[in-house]
Amino acid sequence: MSLSPASSSWVIWPVVVPLLGTVVCFLYKKKPCLAAHFFAVVTCGTSTVLGWQVLDQGVGRHLLGGWSPPLGISLRADGPAALMVMMTAVTGLGITLYSGGYFQSRLTGGSQDRRFRAQEQSFWPLWLLLWAALNGLFLSGDIFNIYISLELVALSSVGLTALSGKPPSLVAAMRYLLVSLLGSLTFLLGVGFFYKAHGTLELAVVSRVLAPTPPVIMALVLVSVGLMLKTALFPFHFWLPPAHANALAPVSAILSALVVKGSWYLCYRFWQGGGLPAVVGVVPALLGSAAIIWGAFQAFSQQRLKMLVAYSTVAQIGYLFVAFPLLADPAGQGSDALFYFAISHSCAKAAMFLAAGTFFLQMGHDRIRDLAGVRQLLPVSSFAFALGGLSLMGLPPSGGFIAKYLLVTAAISQDLWWLGLIAVLGSGLTAVYVFRAVSSVLSPHLLEEQPALVVAASMQWSALALALLAIVLGIMAPLPLALLEVT
């Protein structure tokens, strides 16, 4: 039996712990919230151990079942994977703390309580399973296993989207499901062509394009299109805003901050293997540029805060693809810029969606015009929302600033100055729509009557913690960048 001593057990725990949590939350209906918090904290701990071990010992591998690839499946924790797992852990913990307060705050002893309790019971196992699937996606080294993880992510996201039970969210969930299935089936066909061309399912082998024969090109195109559909890259973005905006508050944050990053990360994995000429990367970069401009315009013209934040996600996904031509030069900083965008967007967007959800719960609506004065009631959430917006705009010293700085310097050093131009233009456009939302939230307008505060304190503070993290990411940049060096 090909037992390898190279299997490090710390690689698998961030997948196993939330899987265990799923089953426990599904079985233990009395206090699923308590169990979920426990498992979220443990998952966060194991993810931190993973990040620390990768920094300390370098790339970690885990040969599942003791079989080495191509026969078996391996998990591989390198710098980028560890960074994504860490990102999911930190954002996920914040969202978990928020959700605890959120579901508690909605119980008012009214006739809806039974429905809300049922929603909470379904939420926790779905969320933990989604978390496990995302970690599995980031760590997996096998493309068929990635397909299964993608389906787990998609189905649990759809379940979470539909949880609110209102017709718009049901319709959005249905469309999300159909697009998602189309994406994963396209991906699966690509997997088939890869297997036909290479005779293996190992990601490390498959993503290294040595000879661009027609089957390999077709496989790469199918896989990329499938993943871009799932990431909602322009022009495949049509399903995202209604799905993200109509979901429950914590679900919106989960979808925007974490789920889109899963398929984007895989796209990066398939393109970063090397062998592709830089010209090919121009296609995602052009689509990304279009997304930045289109998303910003749409965000600006929205009447509802959550729709604005959702369209902002469409625009920010554009940034995640703009640096793709820079990946052709392995010595360049292209991938650093991409990952910095990913992690700072994750914290900032989670904070903004959580804050917007708090406004909604308190005010009963999220019309931007009528939110004026909410600052008095919810100072902490308003501050969190504004800080998140600052990071999206890329003002120093936020994480978004570092990301844009890395992108522009990498673009100039590789003579792709137009990418830098797009990034700067995007910052300006972001500033316009963020200002529109923030000026309403922070306006000095006084509320006529002071309604009682219904939201829990943890809802406000968890959003603020994530927003502060999005800012602090700019100051502690050396740490994530050191992690990214490990490949």
Next chain:
Amino acid sequence: MVNPGRKRLSPAHRPWPLLVLLLLFFVALVWVYLVPGSAPGGLARQVDASLAASGVRSRVTAVLLNFRGYDTLLECFILLLGVMVVWSQRSAVTTEPRQPAAGAILASLERLLLPLMILVAGYLLWAGSSQAGGAFQAGAILGGAGVLLLLDSSPFLGILPRKALVWGITLAPLFFLAVGVAALTLGRPFLTYRFQEASLVIVALEVAAAFSIGLCLATLFAGRLPGYQVGPSQGKPPAKRGE
């Protein structure tokens, strides 16, 4: 039939440009499929080389439960996930009671088929270790038996205590995780079995998987949380603070 997305999702009124595009896509797929390349051959040889150490003689079973056991674990979770999502859509219920279709015929069919189905499922499970068959085939047959019972509006899912149903559904995922974690605590990689115990563990996993898969399939067919009554408040629009 309601159709919310007609305008945007389906250009049904002018499909020709789309169909031409799809035709071109098909031609490209076929061309790529037929291009003679250096076929590296799949993993048949590797599987054969390690088959002796896997604990089973059937190559597909060896792949599913040993070499790529992690995939199968996640797959059990996909079924569990399906049940969770379907149950979370609480009022996804056909409110009118199911029509017991042609009672006498169905009843006799049931009497005839049910024992046979359970027998066949058991046989497939047993055959899986050496030839075609295994947990999925057996689970599918068991699921079919469950569907037959449900068709007769026999409320067997409702009669089952909720606890038993829920534990039955989670049996396979839990058992898989337990096997995996046990290997980890013994200092081996996740889901590793030693050769001496491999056959036993695989058979146990297969039985659990077949049972859970059958139960999950029947539950998915029933499509709702058993025993859940639709209240009169279901049709009402949610309150303002429902977001």
Next chain:
Amino acid sequence: MALSPSLLYGLTGLLLFVIGLAALFTSPQLLGKILAVNIMASGIFLFLITLAHGSGTLIDPVPQAMVLTGIVVSVSSTAVALALLCRIEEAARPHGHLPEKKDEARQG
């Protein structure tokens, strides 16, 4: 190149995939779209199965295992889709049509 059964299955699988794709885009009904996705999945499974006969006489069990796993995934996602469909129908029944949101109608 002679038309072997395996080749025929592969081509049929690809054809089914494209037919499903066309139906997904053109079908006016949600149920039709769900069925279309199922047809696409079946096409891919047929295609994957032919990969097992790729080289020589040895039959590769890995694609077969992939198809078995894929079928279960497809069953689960179909069940989710159908449950959602029931729920949407239910929500629409009192009105006869779905209340479309203004924001949604305007999105690009």
